[in-house]
Amino acid sequence: MAKRIDVSGLTAYYGSHKAIEDISMTVEPRSVTAFIGPSGCGKSTFLRTLNRMHEVTSGGRVEGKVLLDDEDLYGAGIDPVSVRREVGMVFQRPNPFPTMSIFDNVAAGLRLNGSYKKSELGDIVERSLKGANLWNEVKDRLNKPGSGLSGGQQQRLCIARAIAVEPNVLLMDEPCSALDPISTLAIEDLIGELKERFTIVIVTHNMQQAARVSDRTAFFNLAAVGQPGKLIEIDETERIFSNPSVQATEDYISGRFG
Amino acid sequence: MSTALVADKRPSTLRGARLPKWSPWAIATGSIALGIGIGLAAGLDSEVQWGLLAGLLFLLGTYGIAARVEGRRQAKDRIATALVWVAFILAVVPLASLVWATVQRGVKVLDVYFLTHSMGVVADSEPGGGIYHAILGSLEQVGLATLIGAPIGVLTAIYLVEYGRGSLAKAVTFFVDVMTGIPSIVAGLFILSLMLMLDLQPFGFAGSLALAILMMPVVVRSTEEMLKLVPNELREASLALGVPKWRTILKVVLPTSIGGIVTGIMLSIARIAGETAPVLLLVFGNPFINANPFEGAQASLPLYIYQQYAQSAGSQPAYDRAWAASLTLIAFVMILNLVARGIARWKAPKTGR
Incomplete structure (x- = not known):
């Protein structure tokens, strides 16, 4: 299930603006990797290059290699749609489909891809909702609209929707920034459970969260506004938060800037 | 203190x-x-x-x-x-x-007889007769115009919002703007010139073509606005699930905005239902019932109103019929608007718990 990601020499642009430059890193399977760094340093952009969502933005293009278990996502003949089935994504703001019920939201990925057996659909939805720790809260109202749930429930619904298509990697772009502490805790617990099955990459502005949930942490920074963001260092989370090898990381983590 | x-x-x-x-x-x-x-x-x-x-x-x-x-x-x-x-x-x-x-x-002569009989055997200055042929003609012409205009308009709007980049999209937007300003008589003359080239006699479908030309830019504009209202996050959420773009548009973007799109189409139908000039040129008018829009002159409600007024030399029964037909036309447009509102409310994204 879970796959390794190997990034080498990745540079991403918005039109002529270079957003991130020359990033190389390895993301281990069945682990949580957190990206931290000041706003505008390209964490989210980098995350979106990992499932080819960056090019959805107009003017977005990418140079470099992203290997998913030895297959280059940007190689010739690679279908971005298939890439996104392997590398799922959860967004900052919960975005359930407003026209669909809770059940349909979770089933959306399978239904819209057309790759499912009708008899299995109910099981998959139940399994995904249980996987997202939402089943007990919604099992009696699966046919109610998903937008009627609370923010934290909606975000877990989006996670259930993302894991229902059984991706290999799950990307999370600040999944808790719009949520209260209790919902955040629920999602963080969930991340701990999900890493048994998926490779997880999470962008967060909350350094305590990075310290709590991740195995490895990558620190991004940019030299100045308008300059491209760069990867400063990536290491075991414990080392990053106790004894980072770069001064800028220590300054950022200890709150001296950013 | x-x-x-x-x-x-x-x-x-x-x-x-x-x-x-x-x-x-x-x-x-x-x-x-x-x-x-x-x-x-x-x-x-x-x-x-x-x-x-x-x-x-x-x-x-x-x-x-x-x-x-x-x-x-x-x-x-x-x-x-x-x-x-x-x-x-x-x-x-x-x-x-x-x-x-x-x-x-309008209520003076408006009854079931009036709605179910034509002017076939009634002279314009005599009392009696009805508007059945005009209702039939209006429904057929407007219906065919909608069948042509609405899909083209919606698809154009989808192209402009979801795919359109660069100079082609700009050109399409520009021409849609120009089309919005076309006077209805000019659209009629355009189709008339084609009819003269092909040596055709007036028939209902020719009117439909002119009405479709008038309808398209309105549908494009309103649909465009509705599609722009769909949050980008929904598109990204769908794409990130590995759903191809065309299915994302079909299954996520359109259902989210369908209420507004239908309202826009209904309003554009209301706009063309009252058009007289192109119908006068292309469909010509006909006191008899002609249910075939592809052959022979037909009537339509706005045209009927105009002809009752203009050709009756001031006879009171014709004026009464013109008013009754006006009332029918207003009711028709009103019902369309109500239907549009109903659909918009029914299809609107649900928020209940």
């Missing part, structure tokens, strides 16, 4: 004199009475002038009284409110009087 007394005597800065709640009504009644009075005294014979006079007096009176009692700031607030009300009434009065006049004169 003495300071407390002084403080008590100081007037409150938070509370000022207020006009009573009924004062706008009183001022309105007063200014209407005064308007009528001045109108009668000065010998103004038009009631419109009385009304305008009353509106002006209402604005001046509101400002004057409020400025005197409440102060200048509150007076400005009141005059802004009064302006909105006067503008609203100025807009509603013609509409209400139009509907009233049509209903009053």
Whole structure:
């Protein structure tokens, strides 16, 4: 299930603006990797290059290699749609489909891809909702609209929707920034459970969260506004938060800037 | 002790004199009475002038009284409110009087017989006859125009919002804007020139083509706005699930905006249902029932109204029929609007728990 990601020499642009430059890193399977760094340093952009969502933005293009278990996502003949089935994504703001019920939201990925057996659909939805720790809260109202749930429930619904298509990697772009502490805790617990099955990459502005949930942490920074963001260092989370090898990381983590 | 007394005597800065709640009504009644009075005294014979006079007096009176009692700031607030009300009434009065006049004169001959018979054996100056052939023609022409115009319009809007980049999209937007401004008679002349080239006689479908030309830009514009309202996050959420773009549009973007799109289409149908000029040129009009839009002249409601008025040399039965047909046309458009609202409400994204 879970796959390794190997990034080498990745540079991403918005039109002529270079957003991130020359990033190389390895993301281990069945682990949580957190990206931290000041706003505008390209964490989210980098995350979106990992499932080819960056090019959805107009003017977005990418140079470099992203290997998913030895297959280059940007190689010739690679279908971005298939890439996104392997590398799922959860967004900052919960975005359930407003026209669909809770059940349909979770089933959306399978239904819209057309790759499912009708008899299995109910099981998959139940399994995904249980996987997202939402089943007990919604099992009696699966046919109610998903937008009627609370923010934290909606975000877990989006996670259930993302894991229902059984991706290999799950990307999370600040999944808790719009949520209260209790919902955040629920999602963080969930991340701990999900890493048994998926490779997880999470962008967060909350350094305590990075310290709590991740195995490895990558620190991004940019030299100045308008300059491209760069990867400063990536290491075991414990080392990053106790004894980072770069001064800028220590300054950022200890709150001296950013 | 003495300071407390002084403080008590100081007037409150938070509370000022207020006009009573009924004062706008009183001022309105007063200014209407005064308007009528001045109108009668000065010998103004038009009631419109009385009304305008009353509106002006209402604005001046509101400002004057409020400025005197409440102060200048509150007076400005009141005059802004009064302006909105006067503008609203100025807009509603013609509409209400139009509907009233049509209903009053239209119900005279409007009955089941009128709706189910044609003018086939009735001379234009005689009483009797009906509008069945015109209703049939209108439904067929407008229906065919919608079948052509709505899909092309919606697909164009999808192209512009979801795919359009660069100069082609700009050109399409520009030409849609130009098309919005095409007078209906020009669209009719365009199709007429084609008909003359092909040596064809007037028939219903030719009218449909001209109506479709008029309908398309309206559908494109309204659909475009509705598609732009769909949050980008929904598209990204769907794409990130590995759903191809065309399925994302079909299954996520369109269902989310379908209510607004349908409303836009219905409004554009309402717009073309009242078109007379292209129908006059291309469909020609026909007192007999012709259910085949692809051959032979047909009638349509707006055309029927015009012809009853123009060709009857002032005979009262023809005028009555024209009014009754107008009422039918208004009812038809009104029903379409209600249907559109119903669909919009029914299809709107649900928020309930």
